[in-house]
Amino acid sequence: EVQLVESGGGLVQPGRSLRLSCAASGFTFDDYAMHWVRQAPGKGLEWVSGISWNSGSIGYADSVKGRFTISRDNAKNSLYLQMNSLRAEDTALYYCAKVGDGYKAWYFDLWGRGTLVTVSS
Amino acid sequence: AIRITQSPSSLSASTGDRVTITCRASQGISSYLAWYQQKPGKAPKLLIYAASTLQSGVPSRFSGSGSGTDFTLTISCLQSEDFATYYCQQYYSYPWTFGQGTKVEIK
Numbered sequence: 052e053v054q055l056v057e058s059g060g061g062l063v064q065p066g067r068s069l070r071l072s073c074a075a076s077g078f079t080f081d082d083y084a085m086h087w088v089r090q091a092p093g094k095g096l097e098w099v100s101g102i103s104w105n106s107g108s109i110g111y112a113d114s115v116k117g118r119f120t121i122s123r124d125n126a127k128n129s130l131y132l133q134m135n136s137l138r139a140e141d142t143a144l145y146y147c148a149k150v151g152d153g154y155k156a157w158y159f160d161l162w163g164r165g166t167l168v169t170v171s172s
Numbered sequence: 173a174i175r176i177t178q179s180p181s182s183l184s185a186s187t188g189d190r191v192t193i194t195c196r197a198s199q200g201i202s203s204y205l206a207w208y209q210q211k212p213g214k215a216p217k218l219l220i221y222a223a224s225t226l227q228s229g230v231p232s233r234f235s236g237s238g239s240g241t242d243f244t245l246t247i248s249c250l251q252s253e254d255f256a257t258y259y260c261q262q263y264y265s266y267p268w269t270f271g272q273g274t275k276v277e278i279k
Contacts, residue, residue, distance in 0.1 A: 086268075096208075096216065096259055098268040110266040113173070146215055157263035158206035160227065162215035 053077030053161060055147045060166030063137055071166055073130040073147030078161075081105075081125035084150045086159065087132050089143035089168075099145070100132065101157075115141075137170045144168075174198050174262050178271025184279040191247040193258055193274045200240045201264035207236055207245045210273075211256045219258075220245065250276070 059071040073085070086101040100111045100121040109121055120133040130147055144167050148159035175198035185191050195205065203223040208216040218227045220236035223243055233248045247254055255278055260271040 095273045096210075096261070096270040098261075098270065101266075101268070112267050151218075151221060155204070155263075156221070157204070157268070158218060158221040158261065159208075159216070160218045160221075162217075164215055 055149065055161060055163035057145060057147050057163045057166035060145065060168045062169045062171065064172050065138060065170055067137055068133070068135045069137060069168060071132040071134065071145055071147075071168070073163060075128045075130065075147075075149070078149070080128040084108075084157070085123060085130045086148045086150065087121065087130075088146045088148050088159070088162075089141075090146070090165075091140075091143040094143075097143075102130070134168070137168075139170050142168060142170045173267050174201060174265060174269055176260060176262055176269050176271040178260055178274055180274060181272060182275040182277060184277050185250050186279045187250050187252055189250045189279075191250050191254075191276060193245045193260075193276075195238075195243045195245075195260035195271045197241045197243075197262055197264075201262045203239045204262055204264035205236075205238070205243050206261045206263065207234075208259045208261065209254075209256045210259065216259065247276075 056074045084103045087099040102109050102121045118136045122131045144165040146165045147163040149161040151160040177196045205223045207220040210216040224236045235246045237244050257273045257275045259273050
């Protein structure tokens with residue numbers, strides 16, 4: 052089955068760190084760029100970070116630049132998001148998302164169910 | 173960053189109605205625009221990419237149009253399962269950005 056499964060979310064105090072993981076299955080993981088998108092409770096979608104198939108190209112939203120680090124392990128079919136110096140405004144459901152097929156197909160055609168990160172003292 | 177202005181933020185409609193949602197980009201993005209549907213408690217689902225290409229498995233009552241800065245999602249004959257929130261997203265340049273969302277509610 053083609054799917055993405057996120058894990059690693061939880062309750063964390065402001066200033067602390069958390070590492071999210073996304074396990075991919077059912078497709079050739081190292082053929083695709085991967086992204087993280089988040090959604091604060093009751094709010095819209097916000098792109099967080101993306102990484103190319105070979106980790107050669109990486110991008111971050113300004114809101115997380117310098118605090119979050121995206122990475123991937125193609126041998127383990129896994130995507131990661133290391134989140135440091137967490138703030139209350141980072142509280143959200145974090146989705147892992149796969150890009151589409153073809154040239155410049157940078158939309159998201161497969162999403163996980165998300166993992167909830169709550170930053171609170 | 174490219175700003176995406178989506179309108180309306182919400183609308184009320186009845187089954188069978190024709191519904192139109194628009195997105196305007198702050199600069200030209202060619203056809204690098206996607207539309208997603210999100211139901212409560214669920215992940216977003218891709219409906220349309222490249223502004224007008226229907227994702228496999230998506231009903232033909234959904235259609236998209238536009239290029240440059242102005243885009244439209246149309247649901248030709250609203251069904252009960254279409255009541256949801258819809259988002260557009262540009263993937264022309266980093267950082268990718270989403271519209272604010274349009275909640276389609278039952279009248």
